Amino acid sequence: MRAMRAEEAYRRLIEAASRSSHDEFDVHVIAAILSLGIVEARAVDRTISDGVGLERSVLIDLISGMFPGALAGFDGAVGGDALAIDDEEQSLRDILGMYRAGASRLEAPLIAMVARRCKSPHHLWQDLGLRNRGELSSLMRRYFPRLAEKNRQDMKWKKFLYRMVCGSEGFVLCTAPVCSECDDFKGCFGAEDGESRLAWARNAPNIAA
Numbered sequence: 001m002r003a004m005r006a007e008e009a010y011r012r013l014i015e016a017a018s019r020s021s022h023d024e025f026d027v028h029v030i031a032a033i034l035s036l037g038i039v040e041a042r043a044v045d046r047t048i049s050d051g052v053g054l055e056r057s058v059l060i061d062l063i064s065g066m067f068p069g070a071l072a073g074f075d076g077a078v079g080g081d082a083l084a085i086d087d088e089e090q091s092l093r094d095i096l097g098m099y100r101a102g103a104s105r106l107e108a109p110l111i112a113m114v115a116r117r118c119k120s121p122h123h124l125w126q127d128l129g130l131r132n133r134g135e136l137s138s139l140m141r142r143y144f145p146r147l148a149e150k151n152r153q154d155m156k157w158k159k160f161l162y163r164m165v166c167g168s169e170g171f172v173l174c175t176a177p178v179c180s181e182c183d184d185f186k187g188c189f190g191a192e193d194g195e196s197r198l199a200w201a202r203n204a205p206n207i208a209a
C-alpha cells in the first residue's frame with residue numbers, strides 16, 4: 001500500500017459509502033477511525049487490524065458493508081486473523097460491552113475500536129479521528145447511553161473509562177473523597193482542546209448525531 005494521508009483515506013471511504021445505506025454519522029465515525037488506522041499502518045509498520053483492534057475477518061466485513069469497493073485500496077495492509085489483546089484492553093471492552101445499547105450491529109466493532117484507540121496517547125476523540133469531544137459524546141450517547149448517563153459530571157472520556165475499569169476490578173483510581181477536592185481535577189475535567197488528527201474530517205460540514 002502506498003503512503004497515504006489520513007484525509008485521503010477518509011475521503012476515499014466517504015466516497016465509497018455513498019453506495020451504502022448506513023447512517024451519515026456512523027459512516028463519519030467509522031471512516032475517521034479507519035483512516036487513522038490506515039495511515040498508522042504505514043507509518044509505524046503495523047496492520048490496520050492492529051491499529052483499530054478488529055480481527056481481519058471482522059474488519060473486512062465492516063469495510064465491505066459500509067464502504068463498498070474501498071477494500072481493494074487497503075487490503076494489503078489489513079493484516080492477519082491473529083490479534084493480541086492485553087488485559088487492559090479486554091477490561092475496556094468488557095466495560096463498554098456491559099453498557100452497550102444492544103440496538104445496532106455496529107456496537108461490537110465500535111467496542112473493539114474504542115478500546116484499542118483508548119491506548120493511544122492523545123485525547124480519545126483525537127485518537128478516534130473525530131472533529132471534537134462533542135462528537136465523541138454523541139457517539140457514547142448513541143451506542144452506550146447508560147455509560148453516558150453515568151458520566152453526568154462530564155469527565156474526560158478516557159479518564160472516565162479507565163475509572164470505570166478500575167472500579168469494576170476493585171482498584172482505587174483516586175484517593176480524593178470527591179473530584180472537586182482532587183489535586184488533578186483539571187486533568188480529569190479540563191477542556192479537551194486541540195487539533196483534530198484528521199484535517200479532512202475537521203473541515204467537513206457538521207454532521208448531527
